Amino acid sequence: MDPLMRRAIITGLLGGAAVIHIGLIGMIDAFQSRDTIADVLTLGALLPILIALLIGWRSGGPMRAPHIIPTGRRAVALGALGGGTTGLVITALALFTTTIDVRWILSNASPSLAEELWYGQGAALGSVLVIVVSAAAGAAGAALHVIPGTIARALTVGGITAILVALMEPFVVAVLRNIGLRFLEGIFYAQGGLTLIGFVLVFAITAAGTYAWATRGRETKQRVAAMPPDRRRTGKLVVYFVLTAFLLVLPQIVGSRLSEVVGTVGLYILLGLGLNIVVGFAGLLDLGYVAFYAVGAYTTAVLTSAASPAFSPELPFFGALPFVIVAAMLIGLMVGTPVLRLRGDYLAIVTLGFGEIARILFLSAWAQPLVGGAQGILSVPPPIPFGRDPQSIYYPILFFCILAAVAARSLQGSRVGRAWNAMREDESVAEATGINTVTYKLLAFGLGAAFGCISGALFATKIGTVFPVSFDLLVSINALALIILGGMGNIAGVIVGALVLVGLPELLREFSEFRLLIYGMVLVTMMLLRPEGLLPSRSRRAELHEREDAEDQYEDEAGEETGQPVVTT
Amino acid sequence: MTTIGDPTGVTVQDAILRADKVTMRFGGLIANREVDFVIPRGGIVSLIGPNGAGKTTFFNQLTGMLQPTSGEITFEDTSLVGRTPHEIVELGVGRTFQNIRLFGAMTVLANVMVGHHVRMKASWWGSLLRLPAVRAEEEATRQRARELLEMVGLSRRYEEDWAKNLPYGDQRRLELARALASEPKLLLLDEPTAGMNPGETAQMTELIMRLRDELDLTVLLIEHDMKVVMGISERITVLDHGELLAEGKPDEIRANPSVIEAYLGKGATTA
Numbered sequence: 001m002d003p004l005m006r007r008a009i010i011t012g013l014l015g016g017a018a019v020i021h022i023g024l025i026g027m028i029d030a031f032q033s034r035d036t037i038a039d040v041l042t043l044g045a046l047l048p049i050l051i052a053l054l055i056g057w058r059s060g061g062p063m064r065a066p067h068i069i070p071t072g073r074r075a076v077a078l079g080a081l082g083g084g085t086t087g088l089v090i091t092a093l094a095l096f097t098t099t100i101d102v103r104w105i106l107s108n109a110s111p112s113l114a115e116e117l118w119y120g121q122g123a124a125l126g127s128v129l130v131i132v133v134s135a136a137a138g139a140a141g142a143a144l145h146v147i148p149g150t151i152a153r154a155l156t157v158g159g160i161t162a163i164l165v166a167l168m169e170p171f172v173v174a175v176l177r178n179i180g181l182r183f184l185e186g187i188f189y190a191q192g193g194l195t196l197i198g199f200v201l202v203f204a205i206t207a208a209g210t211y212a213w214a215t216r217g218r219e220t221k222q223r224v225a226a227m228p229p230d231r232r233r234t235g236k237l238v239v240y241f242v243l244t245a246f247l248l249v250l251p252q253i254v255g256s257r258l259s260e261v262v263g264t265v266g267l268y269i270l271l272g273l274g275l276n277i278v279v280g281f282a283g284l285l286d287l288g289y290v291a292f293y294a295v296g297a298y299t300t301a302v303l304t305s306a307a308s309p310a311f312s313p314e315l316p317f318f319g320a321l322p323f324v325i326v327a328a329m330l331i332g333l334m335v336g337t338p339v340l341r342l343r344g345d346y347l348a349i350v351t352l353g354f355g356e357i358a359r360i361l362f363l364s365a366w367a368q369p370l371v372g373g374a375q376g377i378l379s380v381p382p383p384i385p386f387g388r389d390p391q392s393i394y395y396p397i398l399f400f401c402i403l404a405a406v407a408a409r410s411l412q413g414s415r416v417g418r419a420w421n422a423m424r425e426d427e428s429v430a431e432a433t434g435i436n437t438v439t440y441k442l443l444a445f446g447l448g449a450a451f452g453c454i455s456g457a458l459f460a461t462k463i464g465t466v467f468p469v470s471f472d473l474l475v476s477i478n479a480l481a482l483i484i485l486g487g488m489g490n491i492a493g494v495i496v497g498a499l500v501l502v503g504l505p506e507l508l509r510e511f512s513e514f515r516l517l518i519y520g521m522v523l524v525t526m527m528l529l530r531p532e533g534l535l536p537s538r539s540r541r542a543e544l545h546e547r548e549d550a551e552d553q554y555e556d557e558a559g560e561e562t563g564q565p566v567v568t569t
Numbered sequence: 570m571t572t573i574g575d576p577t578g579v580t581v582q583d584a585i586l587r588a589d590k591v592t593m594r595f596g597g598l599i600a601n602r603e604v605d606f607v608i609p610r611g612g613i614v615s616l617i618g619p620n621g622a623g624k625t626t627f628f629n630q631l632t633g634m635l636q637p638t639s640g641e642i643t644f645e646d647t648s649l650v651g652r653t654p655h656e657i658v659e660l661g662v663g664r665t666f667q668n669i670r671l672f673g674a675m676t677v678l679a680n681v682m683v684g685h686h687v688r689m690k691a692s693w694w695g696s697l698l699r700l701p702a703v704r705a706e707e708e709a710t711r712q713r714a715r716e717l718l719e720m721v722g723l724s725r726r727y728e729e730d731w732a733k734n735l736p737y738g739d740q741r742r743l744e745l746a747r748a749l750a751s752e753p754k755l756l757l758l759d760e761p762t763a764g765m766n767p768g769e770t771a772q773m774t775e776l777i778m779r780l781r782d783e784l785d786l787t788v789l790l791i792e793h794d795m796k797v798v799m800g801i802s803e804r805i806t807v808l809d810h811g812e813l814l815a816e817g818k819p820d821e822i823r824a825n826p827s828v829i830e831a832y833l834g835k836g837a838t839t840a
Contacts, residue, residue, distance in 0.1 A: 407697050414696035414707065415689050418675075422683045425672035432632055434658035434687030434751050443693055 004070055008059035008082040012138070015055035015082070016089020019048045019117075023093060026108040027514055028116055034510075035193025036166045043167070043193075044116055048090055048130075052083040052137035059083075060142025075142045083138015087131035090117055094130070098123065150214040158207030165202050166194040168507055174255050247398055251391035260390035261506040263462060266397035267455050268502040271479040272486070272494035273404045274451025279480065280489035280537070281417060282444035283424025285348040287476055288335070288355025292449040294362060294471035295331050296456025299324040301377040301466040302370065308377045310370045317383035317396075317461055324457050325450050332449025336442045343427065355476055363468040376467035380460045393462045400454050408491050411447070420444060478502065481519075485526055487533030496534050585610040585755055585787045586631070586662075591640035593626050593811075600626040601811045603640070608755065613781060613788045615798045617822075618808035619831065624791045625667060627808070628757055631789075632664050633657040644755065659687050663753030665744045667760045667791070673733030677723065677743055680732050681714035684750030717746040720783075721776065738769045745776075749784065756780075758790040762797055770794060774801050799823065807831070 022028055032044035059082030060075035062068070070078055094114035102109050118126025119133075144152040165172060169189055176185050188198030224232060251259040271293060278286045302308045303320035315323075335354050339347055362371050371377065382388035383396050411417045419440050422430040431437045460466050478501065486497020500522075505515050526533070588606035592599070600623045608614050616624050629635040631642060633654040642649040649657055663684075672680050689710060691703040718728060721742040727735060732743060741761060748756060761777065762770040774797050781788050792798045798805060798819070805822045807814040809831045815822055822828055 410697050410699050411693070414699075414703065415686060415691045415710075416693050416696045418679055418683050419686055421675055421679070422672050422686075425674060426670055428634065428654075429666070429670045429672070430683070432634060432654045432658070432664060433684055433747065434655045435683070436653070436655045447693070 008078045011055050011058045012082040012085025015051050015086035019090050037199045038190030038193045049137045052086045052134035053141040055086050056083040056138025056141030076139045079142020080135040080139040084135035087134025090130050091127040154207040154211035157210040158203040161206040162203040251394045265498050265503045266401050268498040269401050270455035272483050273408050274448045275479045276483050278444050278448035282420040286351045287348050288351035290355045290471050290475040291358035292328050292452030293456040294358050295328050296453025297460040297466045299327045300457040300460045301380045305377050305380045307379045328449040328453030329446045332445040336445030359471050378465050380464050382461050487536035489537035493535040583610045587643045589641040591637045594638045612803045615802040615805045616791045622808040623811040658751050661754035663748035663751045664757040669740045671732040676729050678728040681746045681750045684747035685710045687751050721746045755787045
């Protein structure tokens with residue numbers, strides 16, 4: 001059999017398996033409650049279609065071994081074949097659940113699942129519909145390879161944005177009400193999702209925007225670069241001013257509930273920026289980063305809370321902060337010193353141990369007189385003059401995030417950042433080139449610790465209580481995952497990573513049952529498709545895309561965009 | 570065997586580096602046994618010997634990447650034994666590597682700027698605050714790096730490219746520029762022309778001699794290409810099985826029967 005067709009069918013079967021899986025765990029059913037496009041498409045119905053689309057995109061794409069790039073109609077046909085195969089499996093699943101009752105073991109394998117899979121139609125019409133829709137979605141996915149790259153990217157971005165905007169209906173509606181744009185609500189949103197007009201509008205606007213940026217962006221950048229320096233400076237200032245103004249009024253715009261989410265994202269941005277110094281800049285894989293978060297939170301609680309068992313003269317938050325930072329940096333050096341000789345995996349395992357030690361120490365009876373053991377420390381005051389409500393605690397978090405981002409940026413482009421980079425690339429050569437690797441490792445640990453502990457300190461005052469359970473391994477993993485997802489070594493990447501990995505799950509609480517599944521899926525997909533992260537630093541990209549990058553560079557020089565594949569079978 | 574005698578006794582007015590009975594043991598294996606070695610200031614000196622003779626081990630001891638089991642190494646009256654590699658770079662010893670070891674995912678310019686690290690003064694808090702002095706130093710370093718790139722013959726066009734994307738010969742040049750950026754007095758080159766075609770080799774030889782003159786360097790190189798060694802060196806030291814076999818001017822080495830037997834082979838006498 002033709003290898004491309006074989007691949008399309010196998011990929012299609014895999015897509016079918018994915019649909020079976022999410023169907024049987026109840027995801028389709030749960031997502032049925034939300035509309036993507038009101039009265040047209042529920043989120044539950046969208047899921048299998050998206051999977052078929054992805055399958056089509058895979059089926060119609062270039063093949064590595066043997067190296068074949070399908071073109072034109074052939075690619076689209078292959079996509080349709082892959083998507084259609086998925087559709088067949090979906091039909092089989094629906095037929096299965098209607099004919100054989102296995103609900104005693106798989107509670108979601110019910111006729112209602114079949115009804116959802118068949119778009120509420122009968123078995124005959126529904127089956128045909130599913131197969132046709134899946135094949136069409138597959139063909140559309142494959143078509144992304146055929147049309148010019150810029151258009152494909154614009155369509156993808158538009159589609160993803162439209163779906164996200166639909167998902168975030170309750171929040172966007174709240175925001176629109178807050179800023180007095182209530183009339184837009186009627187145009188864009190119906191109960192539970194976007195209206196058809198709204199969906200098309202959002203899709204069209206983002207797609208057009210992306211396309212314009214892809215085609216004109218370079219030109220605009222060049223125009224900006226060609227401007228006289230003083231004008232460029234004014235331009236920059238205006239951008240910063242608008243951005244600052246926006247960030248300052250953000251809590252008022254988004255309201256209390258969303259401010260809470262933004263605050264949590266901010267804490268993780270801080271954590272991410274700190275860990276990014278250690279892992280992204282200096283290349284030291286630290287899996288125990290939560291230790292610094294915990295030290296920051298506990299030191300703050302002990303120094304500021306009237307309820308803390310030890311230390312009675314209570315300091316205000318900003319009075320305590322210098323001590324907190326010094327304490328964390330010392331701990332950073334304490335952790336850093338014994339692991340100086342360790343590299344890679346060994347370092348990761350030892351730091352993992354340190355993180356656990358920290359948590360257990362805070363929980364221990366030995367430290368109870370100081371930090372309260374399992375009871376933790378209560379009534380940590382909010383930082384004066386700010387209150388504890390999400391809309392005002394937002395400001396200190398924002399302040400430290402900006403401070404941290406600016407600090408990280410300054411370091412990155414300096415002698416220090418370069419030394420870290422060199423160390424990450426090749427430690428012994430860095431040493432032989434004149435870099436004191438001991439000092440620079442400790443510096444990375446110390447500064448990373450400082451960022452992490454500020455995040456912990458803000459966490460303590462934001463929540464108002466500090467318990468050992470808040471500082472488990474998951475915090476370290478989250479922080480690491482968000483910098484990997486966002487783009488290791490890049491500050492903007494950290495922010496995007498925190499928004500996606502921390503912000504989105506908070507917004508989609510109603511699906512929290514499937515949170516970890518989606519989280520895992522996102523990470524696996526990202527690592528397969530875009531291992532350098534969403535917004536990678538230049539060097540990270542270079543590491544992971546050796547061959548393509550060399551090609552890209554020459555394209556960049558010629559000022560061209562990635563064109564369509566031209567190789568024939 | 571006449572040339573062996575006491576090589577440190579060779580009339581060296583002004584030695585930049587002296588190695589005295591340097592021995593390196595790895596467990597039961599002896600990589601260097603009581604090697605005596607002198608480099609006259611301003612000279613170009615070669616270290617040759619068959620594979621496994623202990624040349625690179627010796628290099629690594631000079632640069633602090635290995636600590637000699639016994640013996641003494643002095644650079645301008647300062648002992649190098651017990652010092653870390655970065656301290657030795659600071660004293661003024663720069664090096665390149667046999668198998669090119671650049672910071673691949675850093676730009677060409679950044680590679681050279683890392684080389685200058687040791688001569689820069691910016692502290693971490695100065696960098697954090699972007700003090701005017703730090704920014705000025707950064708700019709000066711960038712300028713210096715560009716000059717060095719030009720000096721080794723790398724085009725400006727490449728400076729924002731990834732180091733690892735450079736053609737092989739240019740990678741060698743870049744490594745040289747990085748080593749020069751640390752402002753060394755003594756430059757150690759580990760097989761600078763390995764893997765190059767005759768044209769490139771000739772260019773590299775010419776470059777090394779020019780750099781020595783322009784930058785007041787002393788150069789020690791390990792080299793396999795006999796044409797290069799004989800053409801460039803003022804003195805040659807031969808190692809074999811970790812021991813000093815001979816030391817002398819190129820002509821003397823060429824004529825030395827034990828060297829010929831150990832290393833050069835039969836054809837060398839007629840070369």
